[in-house]
Amino acid sequence: MSNKMWGGRFSERPDEIMEEINVSIDVDRHLYAQDIAASKAHAAMLAANGIITASDAKNIGKGLDTILSEIGKGGFEFKRALEDIHMNVESRLSELIGPAAGRLHTARSRNDQVATDFRLYVRDIVDETDAALAAFQQALVERALEHAGTVMPGFTHLQTAQPVTFGHHLLAYVEMAARDRGRFQDARKRLNESPLGAAALAGTSFPIDRHATAKALAFDRPMANSLDAVSDRDFVLETLSAASICAVHMSRFAEEIVIWTSPLVGMIRLSDKFTTGSSIMPQKRNPDAAELVRAKTGRVIGALNGLLIVMKGLPLAYQKDMQEDKQGAMEGFAALSLAIRAMTGMVRDLVPDEARMKAAAGEGYATATDLADWLVRTLKMPFREAHHVTGRIVAKAAEGGVALHELPLKEMQAIEPKITKDVLGVLSVESSVKSRTSFGGTAPKNVASQAKSWVKRLEKERKLG
Numbered sequence: 277m278s279n280k281m282w283g284g285r286f287s288e289r290p291d292e293i294m295e296e297i298n299v300s301i302d303v304d305r306h307l308y309a310q311d312i313a314a315s316k317a318h319a320a321m322l323a324a325n326g327i328i329t330a331s332d333a334k335n336i337g338k339g340l341d342t343i344l345s346e347i348g349k350g351g352f353e354f355k356r357a358l359e360d361i362h363m364n365v366e367s368r369l370s371e372l373i374g375p376a377a378g379r380l381h382t383a384r385s386r387n388d389q390v391a392t393d394f395r396l397y398v399r400d401i402v403d404e405t406d407a408a409l410a411a412f413q414q415a416l417v418e419r420a421l422e423h424a425g426t427v428m429p430g431f432t433h434l435q436t437a438q439p440v441t442f443g444h445h446l447l448a449y450v451e452m453a454a455r456d457r458g459r460f461q462d463a464r465k466r467l468n469e470s471p472l473g474a475a476a477l478a479g480t481s482f483p484i485d486r487h488a489t490a491k492a493l494a495f496d497r498p499m500a501n502s503l504d505a506v507s508d509r510d511f512v513l514e515t516l517s518a519a520s521i522c523a524v525h526m527s528r529f530a531e532e533i534v535i536w537t538s539p540l541v542g543m544i545r546l547s548d549k550f551t552t553g554s555s556i557m558p559q560k561r562n563p564d565a566a567e568l569v570r571a572k573t574g575r576v577i578g579a580l581n582g583l584l585i586v587m588k589g590l591p592l593a594y595q596k597d598m599q600e601d602k603q604g605a606m607e608g609f610a611a612l613s614l615a616i617r618a619m620t621g622m623v624r625d626l627v628p629d630e631a632r633m634k635a636a637a638g639e640g641y642a643t644a645t646d647l648a649d650w651l652v653r654t655l656k657m658p659f660r661e662a663h664h665v666t667g668r669i670v671a672k673a674a675e676g677g678v679a680l681h682e683l684p685l686k687e688m689q690a691i692e693p694k695i696t697k698d699v700l701g702v703l704s705v706e707s708s709v710k711s712r713t714s715f716g717g718t719a720p721k722n723v724a725s726q727a728k729s730w731v732k733r734l735e736k737e738r739k740l741g
């Protein structure tokens with residue numbers, strides 16, 4: 277038997293290989309809820325405009341509700357011979373309600389159907405990602421408040437640079453997540469237009485109301501050009517771009533956790549909940565979750581690259597190539613979701629070794645800039661000269677194997693006679709961070725007030741819901 281959805285002019289069954297390469301149900305079955313919602317909106321609109329009868333529309337709606345619950349309960353048999361979700365649903369509908377099911381496809385095509393379903397799906401992903409990122413920010417902000425004054429080394433080139441606070445470091449990721457959320461929201465604005473009713477590519481001769489279906493599906497408006505509506509996947513690309521940038525942020529933080537938990541560094545500890553052991557080395561505590569977040573970023577970026585390559589050079593309008601838009605994207609979004617949730621879990625779980633952090637903050641002459649700044653401020657030395665004098669003092673301390681604050685004043689004065697004992701006040705890591713009060717700086721009081729303002733902002737957001 278030929279395909280009952282499109283087989284009118286066919287007399288033979290497709291070859292097995294044809295069926296295997298063509299079938300998409302294993303992937304697009306995940307669009308079932310969106311597919312059914314769009315069909316219900318379409319049927320109601322057809323009836324409202326006298327294209328089908330009210331009683332057919334009612335039966336179609338009831339049948340679709342039955343299918344939704346069958347699929348939800350796992351009691352639906354997806355048939356590969358029916359290719360995709362659209363035909364699986366329609367075929368079941370005709371079993372349930374008979375010939376009226378055949379009227380549902382009036383004035384639409386699988387081309388506008390799939391574009392509509394996938395837009396709805398990606399819109400849901402955007403909303404779920406936003407909620408996950410808000411929870412990630414909340415976890416960070418709570419820990420930042422707790423550690424507004426906890427001193428740790430700040431790095432450039434992964435070399436100890438200047439002391440910062442742990443809270444400040446965590447808040448850096450809150451800012452990144454805020455921009456990530458903004459990028460997802462931007463993508464959402466542009467994707468929230470309805471392709472439904474564009475039909476195969478040219479629109480339809482039936483008196484449909486695309487504004488009504490757009491509204492029923494909570495789209496802002498119908499897409500203005502039918503060719504564009506069925507053939508672009510820029511909404512997936514844009515969301516995957518936002519996802520890729522977000523995943524890159526997650527991977528950087530994950531890498532820091534890997535470094536910080538290494539016994540070589542030992543700045544934080546993860547509990548058994550976020551650590552795994554080695555099957556041969558009994559002492560090992562491996563940060564697998566963080567390593568996997570680092571790796572899952574590859575999947576997200578891979579999904580973006582994959583789809584860019586699928587879309588490149590495709591002429592208008594719908595081409596079957598576009599069926600390959602879903603699998604990678606769905607996997608990429610799932611990978612990002614897991615990465616965000618794992619990072620949130622680790623942020624809540626991690627325990628910093630404050631003594632080790634503080635000691636490390638003072639290693640490597642991390643307060644040398646504070647000494648140079650003191651020379652500028654107190655002795656009115658030009659910064660370049662202060663930099664040079666400080667360099668000589670650091671060399672002297674290194675020669676004696678002592679920290680800056682341990683170097684006898686006399687030794688400093690041998691290099692710069694105008695230095696007084698007041699300088700000792702700026703050489704500790706605590707006084708260093710305390711002095712960084714410039715806007716956006718690491719001073720504990722800045723960090724505490726930033727964290728508090730984030731707490732309020734997130735709380736307000738939750739209330740607005």
Ligand code: ARG
Binds near residue numbers: 594
């Ligand atoms: N399974 C298809 C896809 O995901 C649905 C659209 C098929 N359209 C068509 N004319 N064969 O792209």
